[in-house]
Amino acid sequence: MPNENGLNPLEQELEAALGTLAPAQAGLSRDQIMFAAGQASMRRRNRAWQGVSSALVVLLLVSVSLRPDPTVIEVGPEVARIDAPRVAPPSVTSGDDDRGQAFRQYVRTRRAVLERGFDVLPASKPTRTPVGGPPLTREDLSDLLSST
Amino acid sequence: MWYDSYSDRLMLYARNWLSEDTARDAVQGAFVRLMGQSLTPRDPQAWLFRTVRNEAITRLRRRERYQRHGQKLATQRLCWFESHPEDLIDAHTAHEVLMTLPEAQREVVLLRIWGQLSLKQIARIVGSPLTTVHSRYKAALAAIKERMQSSCRTRMD
Known part of the structure; x- marks a missing residue:
């Protein structure tokens, strides 16, 4: 009667007889296999790290190469800056602050008048003239100067 | 466990194509691969035989001995079975x-x-x-x- 593999009894007998033969010893060392497995495991771990670092390097290179160009901001025409000539501050030797401040104020006012004329003078309060006439104003002073 | 059960059988299978030393390397490589698997194969027995077969074919191709290995095996004196x-x-x-x-x-x-x-x-x-x-x-x-x-x-x- 044929078995599940479709073999007749004679073939089954032959199959069983051949099966009694034991394969020759493999001659493999279990320790050697374990050692080789350990080595392979370390290699795999190293490869994993190498792969990660390589991927990071590639990512870095790609990000550097694909970096957008810097944007140019249009700036209007440059305005030349004219610095006022430096005037060395007068040395105050007396130690009197009020006098020093008054002197500096005088110098500033003088420079402004020289550069831009009398218009820079603050509108002054009318002051009494010593003779008791109407107080002198800036306009009076201008008229007086233009007349001379 | 797999080593005890199948090393001799796998070696016999590998001898079908390879010389003794190369067959030993192929079987050892199969066991090393099995140990490196994160998941155990569904059918480890068949997996081992298939791996040995692939290893043997790879080694044969690498050494370009397809034409000569039959003659070489025929002249090998080492018996495949224990007497x-x-x-x-x-x-x-x-x-x-x-x-x-x-x-x-x-x-x-x-x-x-x-x-x-x-x-x-x-x-x-x-x-x-x-x-x-x-x-x-x-x-x-x-x-x-x-x-x-x-x-x-x-x-x-």
Whole structure:
């Protein structure tokens, strides 16, 4: 009667007889296999790290190469800056602050008048003239100067 | 566990293609790969035989010995089986008869009898239809029987 593999009894007998033969010893060392497995495991771990670092390097290179160009901001025409000539501050030797401040104020006012004329003078309060006439104003002073 | 159960059988299977040393390397490589698997294969037995087969084919291709390995194996003196007085078949005769089989038939016989795999598993390993594997096995058994009988007759004479 044929078995599940479709073999007749004679073939089954032959199959069983051949099966009694034991394969020759493999001659493999279990320790050697374990050692080789350990080595392979370390290699795999190293490869994993190498792969990660390589991927990071590639990512870095790609990000550097694909970096957008810097944007140019249009700036209007440059305005030349004219610095006022430096005037060395007068040395105050007396130690009197009020006098020093008054002197500096005088110098500033003088420079402004020289550069831009009398218009820079603050509108002054009318002051009494010593003779008791109407107080002198800036306009009076201008008229007086233009007349001379 | 797998080593104790299958190392000799895998070695026998690898000897089908490779010399003793190379076969040993191939079987060792298969065990190393099995230990490196994060998940145990569903059918470890078939997996081991398939891995040894792939290793053997790779090594053969690498060394370009496809043309010569048949002759080389035929001249190898090392017997594939252990010889015991109580054996029903003489180990050397069985080896010689197996070597006369075509390689495809020999592979099926090795996997079926000494690998203890089903014909379905063998079909998956060799990548052939089940019917082809079955017919190869039947033809191989018939050839073995015939050659064993003629060998016995020769000895009797």
